[in-house]
Amino acid sequence: MNKKVDVSPIRYFNDTIRLLGEGGLLLVSGNEKKANVMTIGWGLPGRLWAKPFFLVAVRPSRYTFQFIEDTGSFTVNVPTGDMKEILNYCGTVSGREHDKFKEKGLTLLPGRKVSSPVIAECAVHYECKVAFKTKVVPVSLPSEVLSTFYPRGDYHTLYFGEVLACYADEDAENKL
Amino acid sequence: MNKKVDVSPIRYFNDTIRLLGEGGLLLVSGNEKKANVMTIGWGLPGRLWAKPFFLVAVRPSRYTFQFIEDTGSFTVNVPTGDMKEILNYCGTVSGREHDKFKEKGLTLLPGRKVSSPVIAECAVHYECKVAFKTKVVPVSLPSEVLSTFYPRGDYHTLYFGEVLACYADEDAENKL
Numbered sequence: 001m002n003k004k005v006d007v008s009p010i011r012y013f014n015d016t017i018r019l020l021g022e023g024g025l026l027l028v029s030g031n032e033k034k035a036n037v038m039t040i041g042w043g044l045p046g047r048l049w050a051k052p053f054f055l056v057a058v059r060p061s062r063y064t065f066q067f068i069e070d071t072g073s074f075t076v077n078v079p080t081g082d083m084k085e086i087l088n089y090c091g092t093v094s095g096r097e098h099d100k101f102k103e104k105g106l107t108l109l110p111g112r113k114v115s116s117p118v119i120a121e122c123a124v125h126y127e128c129k130v131a132f133k134t135k136v137v138p139v140s141l142p143s144e145v146l147s148t149f150y151p152r153g154d155y156h157t158l159y160f161g162e163v164l165a166c167y168a169d170e171d172a173e174n175k176l
Numbered sequence: 177m178n179k180k181v182d183v184s185p186i187r188y189f190n191d192t193i194r195l196l197g198e199g200g201l202l203l204v205s206g207n208e209k210k211a212n213v214m215t216i217g218w219g220l221p222g223r224l225w226a227k228p229f230f231l232v233a234v235r236p237s238r239y240t241f242q243f244i245e246d247t248g249s250f251t252v253n254v255p256t257g258d259m260k261e262i263l264n265y266c267g268t269v270s271g272r273e274h275d276k277f278k279e280k281g282l283t284l285l286p287g288r289k290v291s292s293p294v295i296a297e298c299a300v301h302y303e304c305k306v307a308f309k310t311k312v313v314p315v316s317l318p319s320e321v322l323s324t325f326y327p328r329g330d331y332h333t334l335y336f337g338e339v340l341a342c343y344a345d346e347d348a349e350n351k352l
Contacts, residue, residue: 010197014190020223021186044222044231047196049321055220055231131318134310134334142307145225158310 002169004109004125009052009166012124013045015176016078023087026077026122027056028108029067031115035108037100038064039091043076045126045163052163054128057136057156063095068159072130073114077122078168080175113164123172128161178345180285180301185228185342188300189221191352192254199263202253202298203232204284205243207291211284213276214240215267219252221302221339228339230304233312233332239271244335248306249290253298254344256351289340299348304337 019025024039044055054076058065068074079087086104093100101108107120111127118125136155138146169175195201200215220231230252234241244250255263262280269276277284283296287303294301312331314322345351 010190010193013193014186017186017189017222041226042222042224044220044224044229046193046218046220046222046231048218048220048233049325050217053220055222057224131321132312132316134313136308137310140308145307149225 002120004167005170006165006167007124009126009163011166012078012168012172012176015173016045016076016124019078019176023079023084024091026079026087026090026119027058027064027074028077028119029064029071029074029116031071032108032110032117035101035117036064036067036095037090037106037119038062038095039087048160049131052166053131054126054161054163056159056161058159059154059156061154065157067116068130071115073111073116074128074130074159074161075111075114075116075118076126076128077119078124078176080121080123083121111165123175124168125166126163127165129164130159131162132160134158178296180343181346182341182343183300185221185302185339187342188254188344188348188352191349192221192252192300195254195352199255199260200267202255202263202266202295203234203240203250204253204295205240205247205250205292207247208284208286208293211277211293212240212243212271213266213282213295214238214271215263216252224336225307228342229307230302230337230339232335232337234335235330235332237330241333243292244306247291249287249292250304250306250335250337251287251290251292251294252302252304253295254300254352256297256299259297287341288343299351300344301342302339303341305340306335307338308336310334
């Protein structure tokens with residue numbers, strides 16, 4: 001097992017944002033008994049209320065949605081370069097029908113500060129506690145965003161997660 | 177005048193987020209005739225709706241607020257290392273009583289894609305068009321956030337700005 005060391009939450013923001021657009025990141029929510037993972041291609045890391053934050057967007061139809069609602073927490077896991085097929089799979093099938101962790105041989109480690117676990121095989125981990133959430137409301141969205149992403153509604157909830165812990169493989173920067 | 181070259185919006189995200197916590201960034205909104213600048217210490221750059229985005233938070237009491245409401249745009253300007261005193265000044269006095277650009281010798285350049293101008297002396301520039309906005313509502317905030325940041329209400333509006341243009345001094349990375 002790779003040794004995970006604490007890092008500043010801003011240490012890997014650049015790679016994290018870059019990888020959002022190149023295959024995605026793995027969003028996990030739940031607890032030690034039951035959790036789900038989904039691939040995300042959107043997200044906003046940064047600073048808010050004088051703390052490090054990570055905003056993620058999840059549609060109510062997603063299986064992950066209720067886990068975040070129930071636990072008030074999630075983790076963002078930055079995959080290594082050789083996990084592209086896993087990213088594709090976790091963004092395609094639903095946890096309602098598949099145990100994606102088992103099927104893809106992903107190892108869950110307990111969260112250090114939140115109930116949601118992290119994925120051991122990933123290189124960088126953000127543990128987030130939801131401090132604020134808001135729903136995308138169609139009235140103020142540009143029409144091209146509405147027609148492209150919301151033809152059937154299912155508007156995202158935007159979760160503002162305070163980053164309570166951030167850690168990474170010691171050699172994370174060689175793996176991203 | 178420094179030559180400004182187009183860069184990928186993610187090129188300077190790391191420095192941008194780091195500097196949010198070390199003196200801040202300069203937020204500008206308005207047009208060529210009238211604009212204002214304020215220092216921000218919070219912000220979330222990233223990806224949303226398949227585009228680069230920059231979220232900023234502005235209280236309704238701020239002079240900048242109405243400029244963003246009126247123009248639907250803002251720019252985020254990343255200062256050089258020698259602008260700390262300017263950052264401090266622009267975060268202390270209000271544009272209602274002070275022409276901060278004039279008083280601090282800041283040069284405005286017209287926005288390339290939005291009405292809001294940028295500050296020539298800064299090293300990196302994000303031009304943003306507001307695609308979505310939402311107000312912080314107290315009911316779902318942690319009590320320590322409420323008591324620390326909202327003892328008198330004045331809840332921030334969160335502006336989600338699509339980054340329509342991003343450019344920087346050719347030697348920006350030596351100046352940040």
